[in-house]
Amino acid sequence: MISLNKETIKISSEKDVVLFRQRLREYATKIGMSVLNQTKLITAASELVRNILVYAGSGETTIEVVSERLQTGIKVIFKDNGPGIADVNKAMQDGYSSGRSLGLGLPGAKRLVNFFEIKSTVGHGTTVTIIRWKK
Amino acid sequence: MDRIPILKMGPFLLVTIQVDMYDRLALNLENDLIIMVQKNGSKGVLIDISAVSIVDSFMGRIIGNIATMSRIMDAETIVVGMQPAVAITLVELGLPLSGVHTALNVEKGMALLQKKLADDLTEDSESEAEMDDNDQSE
Ligand SMILES: Nc1ncnc2c1ncn2[C@@H]1O[C@H](COP(=O)(O)OP(=O)(O)OP(=O)(O)O)[C@@H](O)[C@H]1O
Ligand SMILES: [Mg+2]
Numbered sequence: 697m698i699s700l701n702k703e704t705i706k707i708s709s710e711k712d713v714v715l716f717r718q719r720l721r722e723y724a725t726k727i728g729m730s731v732l733n734q735t736k737l738i739t740a741a742s743e744l745v746r747n748i749l750v751y752a753g754s755g756e757t758t759i760e761v762v763s764e765r766l767q768t769g770i771k772v773i774f775k776d777n778g779p780g781i782a783d784v785n786k787a788m789q790d791g792y793s794s795g796r797s798l799g800l801g802l803p804g805a806k807r808l809v810n811f812f813e814i815k816s817t818v819g820h821g822t823t824v825t826i827i828r829w830k831k
Numbered sequence: 832m833d834r835i836p837i838l839k840m841g842p843f844l845l846v847t848i849q850v851d852m853y854d855r856l857a858l859n860l861e862n863d864l865i866i867m868v869q870k871n872g873s874k875g876v877l878i879d880i881s882a883v884s885i886v887d888s889f890m891g892r893i894i895g896n897i898a899t900m901s902r903i904m905d906a907e908t909i910v911v912g913m914q915p916a917v918a919i920t921l922v923e924l925g926l927p928l929s930g931v932h933t934a935l936n937v938e939k940g941m942a943l944l945q946k947k948l949a950d951d952l953t954e955d956s957e958s959e960a961e962m963d964d965n966d967q968s969e
Contacts, residue, residue, distance in 0.1 A: 710853045717851065735884060735916040739924060742887040790925060800888045804924035
């Protein structure tokens with residue numbers, strides 16, 4: 697996979713979230729991603745960035761334009777040094793929430809993108825990587 | 832503070848969301864709307880989201896809460912102008928906003944609310960008629 701362009705945005709407040717979503721839309725528009733795929737990408741990203749704020753307090757996102765074979769797309773990495781997730785499989789289930797929420801964020805985000813990977817270590821933090829191809 | 836204006840139009844309230852939503856703004860809107868419905872005894876709430884390009888689970892939940900709370904206070908909520916990409920994405924996300932009425936635009940939404948209000952009035956005068964829930968989603 698070739699990386700064409702890359703930017704890191706720190707996330708510690710809702711103001712950062714608004715900026716992050718704007719930047720993500722700019723990148724997606726620039727590569728000519730369809731409106732539907734943009735909407736799916738940004739909605740998934742919105743869920744993951746909220747998880748950073750809610751569970752880790754702060755973290756950072758990296759937006760990257762990537763290319764592989766004949767495809768171009770956007771890769772986003774969400775990284776925090778928060779508490780981590782003890783049981784990732786459980787956290788990925790629809791309806792599982794450690795709080796009193798709907799437990800939609802992780803499984804829903806996964807459904808909205810082409811690639812989804814989550815790595816988490818208790819006490820060290822969580823990193824989620826997603827890719828949405830322009831198609 | 833961050834607030835979205837709420838317009839009072841006779842027995843109804845109209846909210847037009849023109850900005851990128853974030854959680855604080857959505858929460859304030861929920862609070863403000865519920866207070867306004869109660870204060871004015873409003874019969875309907877129209878939420879125009881035609882300019883909104885992202886509705887994630889938080890915003891979706893807020894819309895659901897507004898509808899539920901309003902119903903408890905005897906007001907109908909209609910979400911107007913949802914972009915097709917937003918509707919598709921919400922379903923895939925797993926939050927299809929099932930309990931919420933929708934309409935294509937503000938005019939149609941307003942007409943739907945007026946019809947509901949008229950139906951309610953005739954029903955009230957027809958001594959104890961059953962509440963019929965004529966769902967007109969889409
Ligand atoms: N970045 C993170 N750091 C630590 N724990 C996390 C993180 N992201 C998710 N989790 C854990 O995984 C669970 C599931 O996350 P998910 O986003 O699916 O649901 P939720 O946040 O509980 O609810 P919703 O997103 O529907 O509001 C969370 O309840 C939380 O315990
Ligand atoms: Mg979440």
